């Protein structure tokens with residue numbers, strides 16, 4: 001599991017640690033880890049060409065000290081200082097003493113085997129300044145290593161105001177920063193490398209699962225298992241107008257680890273024709289047999305209100321998606337107030353805006369958190385990453401539900417304040433119906449016994465991997481292709497054990 005902390009949390013932990021250590025210790029630890037990664041990337045340090053871009057803060061200091069270490073091992077190091085009069089004095093002296101030289105020649109950037117981006121780190125305010133922007137636009141042939149954060153990426157939110165330096169590797173000190181895990185920042189960070197500098201930060205602002213976490217979470221049948229003990233997931237989806245959503249949600253649910261899928265709704269005939277293993281009932285959740293979790297809403301149309309009401313009245317976890325969310329937004333958070341079992345909401349941006357608007361019925365403000373509010377349809381439009389984190393948190397708290405906010409970076413937030421960011425996925429997933437597959441999958445994991453945070457984040461993770469698998473080589477995928485690739489996603493994460 002990767003943990004990320006905000007700049008405020010890092011600063012507090014740093015101050016606490018620095019008070020116990022001789023001055024400069026942390027910077028030397030950071031520089032040593034940074035230089036070691038650079039040496040690995042270069043393969044042969046001796047004779048290589050290294051360029052340092054050094055800003056005026058400690059981020060530049062880290063870069064200069066690391067470059068001095070590389071110069072000491074025979075690299076030809078030059079440094080461009082973005083604010084020469086304010087450059088880190090100690091780092092600059094160390095680089096000079098090791099044989100490094102200063103330059104203002106931009107072609108050194110283009111020629112270098114390795115560029116160290118030490119322009120700005122967690123001290124960044126606003127977008128990159130003009131003198132730094134030209135490096136974001138320049139051609140380069142070497143590897144770019146970002147020091148702590150790619151310059152131009154907001155460390156807390158992942159926002160890029162204007163341009164940022166695209167890194168191949170980001171070497172991060174003490175803990176990951178949320179902005180490295182959330183798009184667009186995540187797509188500028190390249191591979192992430194953590195250097196332990198002894199920091200002991202508090203509860204992380206954001207966590208990210210990795211393959212071994214998934215392998216440990218996913219439900220696997222044992223010798224004692226039968227289909228009921230593995231969990232039955234109920235899917236209330238589809239309508240005469242949208243029968244396809246029922247098929248897609250069931251397709252996801254069949255590959256989510258539950259022992260059986262029980263479909264209820266008007267598309268029963270189509271569902272059983274396509275997926276004969278499904279138990280089907282016409283009607284609504286109250287009349288269906290027992291399940292361990294409900295998925296309500298994909299393509300439900302006018303049937304959403306009744307299905308939602310009946311599912312919420314039960315004692316099992318309920319995942320609400322699509323038309324179910326529109327209905328929930330109409331009812332407001334009070335509709336969930338009496339629930340004893342967990343509720344999971346899976347909005348895209350437009351549905352999240354509706355849920356925020358629905359808070360008028362619940363918390364009396366109706367004040368939307370973020371610029372996504374007001375979009376009534378579609379999840380595709382871009383919304384600032386910071387607003388997405390805030391939206392997910394706000395909805396989770398206000399509705400008392402786990403919220404999975406879909407988008408290019410999917411964010412999962414709980415009412416207790418935990419936030420996970422999904423690291424998998426591909427923009428090929430922006431295809432009609434792929435969200436229906438996701439809700440079926442997440443519901444299946446809920447029925448199999450995972451808690452709401454784990455079920456939602458494991459579903460997003462597998463869905464993202466399946467999307468990548470289906471789109472391998474760069475090809476359009478359909479939602480059913482994504483569902484069909486889910487077993488491959490399971491095998492990928494389980495193969496790490």
Ligand SMILES: NC(=O)C1=CN([C@@H]2O[C@H](COP(=O)(O)OP(=O)(O)OC[C@H]3O[C@@H](n4cnc5c(N)ncnc54)[C@H](OP(=O)(O)O)[C@@H]3O)[C@@H](O)[C@H]2O)[C@@H](O)CC1
Pocket residue numbers: 010011014026027030055056057058059060062119120121122123124125126127128129132147148149173174197199
């Ligand atoms: N935390 C830790 O435990 C450890 C942290 N360490 C390291 O310290 C780094 C933080 O250093 P920091 O605090 O000196 O800030 P930093 O990122 O260098 O930037 C400040 C300077 O940049 C400038 N500047 C601001 N915005 C800008 C922009 N948009 N575009 C361009 N320039 C901009 C601003 O200039 P000014 O406004 O003063 O003109 C200011 O002088 C951290 O990321 C890590 O690398 C390690 O050494 C080990 C332990």
Ligand SMILES: Nc1ncnc2c1ncn2[C@@H]1O[C@H](COP(=O)(O)OP(=O)(O)O)[C@@H](O)[C@H]1O
Pocket residue numbers: 348378379380406407408409410425426427428429430431432433434435436437438463
């Ligand atoms: N640009 C993108 N990059 C990566 N994933 C995306 C992108 N756009 C959408 N997705 C993913 O595709 C899925 C779309 O879901 P949704 O908007 O509910 O579609 P539908 O309603 O058609 O099923 C979500 O899992 C979402 O995270």
Ligand SMILES: [K+]
Pocket residue numbers: 059117118119120121146147148149150151
């Ligand atoms: K940087």
